[in-house]
Amino acid sequence: MSRKVKWLLALCCVLALTIALAGCGAPQQTGQKEDSKATELSGSITAVASTAMQPLVEEAANKFMEKNPKVQVSIQGGGSGTGLTQVSQGAANIGNSDIFAEEKEGINATQLADTKVCVVGMATVVNPGVTVDNVTKQQLIDIFTGKITNWKQFGGPDQKIVLINRAKGSGTRATFKKFALDGKEEAVGMEIDSSGQVKKIVAETPGAISYLALSYIDKSIKALKLEGVEPAGENIVNGKYPVWAYQHMYTKGEPAGLAKEFLQYMLSDEVQNTLVPEMDYIPSTKMKVERDAQGKVTQL
Amino acid sequence: MHKKYVEISGRMISFTCAALVIFLTVAIVYFISVKGFSTFIVNGVSLKEFFLGTEWWPDRPIEQGGPKVGAAPFILGSLIVSLLAVFVSTPLSIIVAVFMTEIAPGWGQRIIQPAIELLAGIPSVVYGYIGLSVLVPLIRNQIGGNGFSILAGFLVLSVMILPTIISVSTDSLRALPGQWKEAAFALGSTRWQTIRLVLIPAARSGLITGIVLGLSRAFGEALAVQMVIGNTRRIPTSILDPIITLTSAITMDMGYTITGSLWNNSLWSMAMILLLMSFFFILIIRFASKRGVVH
Numbered sequence: 101m102s103r104k105v106k107w108l109l110a111l112c113c114v115l116a117l118t119i120a121l122a123g124c125g126a127p128q129q130t131g132q133k134e135d136s137k138a139t140e141l142s143g144s145i146t147a148v149a150s151t152a153m154q155p156l157v158e159e160a161a162n163k164f165m166e167k168n169p170k171v172q173v174s175i176q177g178g179g180s181g182t183g184l185t186q187v188s189q190g191a192a193n194i195g196n197s198d199i200f201a202e203e204k205e206g207i208n209a210t211q212l213a214d215t216k217v218c219v220v221g222m223a224t225v226v227n228p229g230v231t232v233d234n235v236t237k238q239q240l241i242d243i244f245t246g247k248i249t250n251w252k253q254f255g256g257p258d259q260k261i262v263l264i265n266r267a268k269g270s271g272t273r274a275t276f277k278k279f280a281l282d283g284k285e286e287a288v289g290m291e292i293d294s295s296g297q298v299k300k301i302v303a304e305t306p307g308a309i310s311y312l313a314l315s316y317i318d319k320s321i322k323a324l325k326l327e328g329v330e331p332a333g334e335n336i337v338n339g340k341y342p343v344w345a346y347q348h349m350y351t352k353g354e355p356a357g358l359a360k361e362f363l364q365y366m367l368s369d370e371v372q373n374t375l376v377p378e379m380d381y382i383p384s385t386k387m388k389v390e391r392d393a394q395g396k397v398t399q400l
Numbered sequence: 401m402h403k404k405y406v407e408i409s410g411r412m413i414s415f416t417c418a419a420l421v422i423f424l425t426v427a428i429v430y431f432i433s434v435k436g437f438s439t440f441i442v443n444g445v446s447l448k449e450f451f452l453g454t455e456w457w458p459d460r461p462i463e464q465g466g467p468k469v470g471a472a473p474f475i476l477g478s479l480i481v482s483l484l485a486v487f488v489s490t491p492l493s494i495i496v497a498v499f500m501t502e503i504a505p506g507w508g509q510r511i512i513q514p515a516i517e518l519l520a521g522i523p524s525v526v527y528g529y530i531g532l533s534v535l536v537p538l539i540r541n542q543i544g545g546n547g548f549s550i551l552a553g554f555l556v557l558s559v560m561i562l563p564t565i566i567s568v569s570t571d572s573l574r575a576l577p578g579q580w581k582e583a584a585f586a587l588g589s590t591r592w593q594t595i596r597l598v599l600i601p602a603a604r605s606g607l608i609t610g611i612v613l614g615l616s617r618a619f620g621e622a623l624a625v626q627m628v629i630g631n632t633r634r635i636p637t638s639i640l641d642p643i644i645t646l647t648s649a650i651t652m653d654m655g656y657t658i659t660g661s662l663w664n665n666s667l668w669s670m671a672m673i674l675l676l677m678s679f680f681f682i683l684i685i686r687f688a689s690k691r692g693v694v695h
Contacts, residue, residue: 181656189659205459206658262546268458269656269663285457285464290548290642291631293652304537305546 142170145358147194148183149175150271151294152220152313153347156379157196157366163375164365173362181269187350188212193359195350198271200393209393212350215363218372218381221314221344222276223323223331225299229306232256234325240280243309246287251307263289264301264310275345276311278395280326311343315380333382339389339397346384346391429675436672439665445469450669456633458653458663469666471646473633475673478645480550480636481625482618485557490611493562494600497569502595520563528624531556536628545640548630553643556624561614568613572606573599608688616681620674622647646670 149157154177161173176192184207187195198220201209224240226232230251235243242248243261252258265286266273272295277283292298295316302308303320314331317323323331326341335341355363365371372383391397439445453470460467500509531552540547576599584594600607622645630642631652650667657664 178655181658185658204658205663206661260546267652267656268456269653285460288632288634291633291644291652293626293631293655297627300532301548305540308546 141168141358141361143358144172144174145193145362146174146176146191147196147349147362148178148186148192149196150183150198150347151177152198152271152315153196153217155315156218156347156375156381157349159375159379160366160371161362163370164362171358184212184350187352190352193351194362197348197350198345199274200346200348201350202393203274211352213352213354215349215351215355215367216346216384217349217363217366218347218376218384219336219344219387220347220381221331221333221336221341222272222280222311223314223317223343224280224326225302225310225312225317225321225323227302227304227306227308228320228322230256230259230309230322232324233322234328236327237280237282240326241282241284244281244286245284259307262305262308263287264298264305264308265289265291266295266298266311267291267293271345272311272313276343279343280311313380336382337386337388339399342397344382347381432668432672432675435665435668436675437669439469439662439669443662443665445662445666450666451475454635458657458666459661467662469662471649471666471670471673473635474644474646474649474670476635477629477643478619478647481553481557481629481643481645482615484550484554485561485618486611486615488554488558489561489565489614492558493565493610493614494569494607496562496566497573498595498600500566500570501573502591502599516563516566519559520567524560524621524624525627527556527560528627531624531628539640543640545638546630546642548628548642549640550629550636550643551639553625553629553645556628557618557621560621560624561617564617565610565614568610569603569607572603572610575606576602605688605691609685612681612684612688616678619677619681620647622651626651646674 147157147161154175158175161175165171165173178186181204183192183195183197184201184204185195186192188207188211195212197204201207201212201214224235232251232255235254239248239254244263246263248254249261250258251261263286268291270293277286290301292301292310295312298310298312299316299318299321302310302312312321314323325331326343329335329341331341331343336344349363349366351359351363354360367385372385376383388400389397390400439450440447450469450471452472453468454472455468455470456473457465457468496512500512535552535555536547538547539545539549539552543551580598580602581594584598589597625645626648629644629648631644631648632642633644633649634641636643650670653663653667657667
């Protein structure tokens with residue numbers, strides 16, 4: 101074979117590959133396909149979940165698929181940022197987030213439609229060896245900004261405070277910073293990228309303090325009262341305990357087709373009254389206060 | 401005719417495979433470079449600020465002082481942890497390699513070879529989990545600090561890179577011509593003199609390759625390190641301080657960033673540093689193997 105032919109052959113191969121790979125990149129948009137028959141739903145949708153919400157959405161999706169056997173709902177993990185990016189790019193049908201799309205830089209919030217599915221409370225948690233039960237907001241700010249570094253400075257044991265933060269973009273961290281620390285910047289501390297690990301590390305490290313969604317709290321760690329208010333369901337419902345966040349499910353434009361059906365199912369009594377409280381979330385329909393993207397709270 | 405057909409199709413298949421590999425490499429390098437450079441070109445961050453800055457506020461609003469993306473603590477963290485790991489692991493690995501090839505080539509190898517293969521096969525998350533459950537509490541209780549530290553990080557890493565360095569070193573020692581050893585013995589060298597003065601210097605290029613491969617594995621390891629080093633974005637002052645590496649900073653933040661934002665781009669720049677480091681390591685290996693006695 102002559103040299104020229106060889107080169108031509110190589111070039112053809114590369115070209116063919118490029119085309120094949122480009123083909124793979126095309127988005128799979130089967131989701132918006134709506135079945136004309138109202139009685140039976142079919143098709144598939146993708147929801148990208150925030151870690152805080154993933155267990156709930158997965159459970160709900162399983163039940164939804166049981167009821168509609170022809171429907172395929174796939175749930176992917178990722179994080180609030182991933183969810184919002186994917187849904188605004190049209191790569192996912194639903195993007196779940198702990199925070200309002202308006203709060204995330206680089207997302208065009210106007211083209212996203214928000215469905216608030218439930219509310220999750222977040223508590224300050226400490227290692228069980230810390231004898232403190234209650235903190236004021238000012239103390240909490242002093243701890244997290246690094247002004248107070250030892251528990252004995254307000255009546256605890258003589259033990260260095262170990263700050264444990266979630267990763268910088270975490271929805272839990274953003275919520276805690278905004279409503280428990282009044283937006284003050286946290287001091288540099290350890291960063292852990294999942295709630296499960298935070299729980300393990302707080303439970304094992306003497307003097308550790310962090311924050312967790314209520315659904316993660318168990319006997320291995322201790323949740324602190326804030327200004328004497330217990331971080332529990334009732335106090336969040338009537339707005340006494342300020343550190344909580346909506347769990348949003350965003351769609352690009354108003355929800356339509358299968359995505360709409362699924363969101364309606366998430367808001368139905370079946371999910372809101374059984375699944376949501378079972379997993380330690382609070383149904384958004386129960387809330388007596390409402391909060392907007394700027395953090396303003398109004399009584400309902 | 402038939403023979404020619406077979407010939408051409410064989411050629412086609414091997415061309416396609418080779419082209420695929422080259423295409424993938426070029427595509428990945430291109431992608432990372434485009435993304436990585438946009439921190440400096442699109443967002444206008446100066447090289448000095450990125451490589452020497454120590455403050456990391458990628459999403460701070462303008463009214464509070466604007467975003468800052470100083471990656472120095474990450475780069476420093478990666479270097480410290482992986483270099484320390486190599487320092488611990490190298491002597492151990494080379495001694496084990498010598499033991500396996502020269503001192504006890506029979507039974508030593510029968511026992512150690514499978515042990516090393518087993519070590520190499522353990523997933524990094526398992527190493528990290530063991531580190532988190534055993535090493536971190538041990539350091540906290542016996543030495544001090546809160547356990548999440550440089551010490552825990554490089555100890556875990558040094559175990560992880562043992563198999564890499566041992567197997568490359570063993571191969572290079574084994575590749576040495578047998579006559580050299582015989583000649584050394586014939587001249588009256590003891591076994592120790594033969595190993596120290598003949599075999600190890602002769603296998604130097606292979607040993608360096610092993611060390612650099614270990615270093616590059618340590619540099620690129622994310623999960624196990626992330627679990628035990630405490631991920632604190634600060635320049636450390638002691639070996640018991642927590643630290644953060646490039647890889648763990650990328651895995652921590654990537655799920656939360658928006659494509660195209662400064663934050664996302666600076667993560668890509670960090671990925672580009674990792675890529676450049678691996679180019680650099682490959683260059684060292686090339687250079688070392690050219691100068692070696694045995695190729």
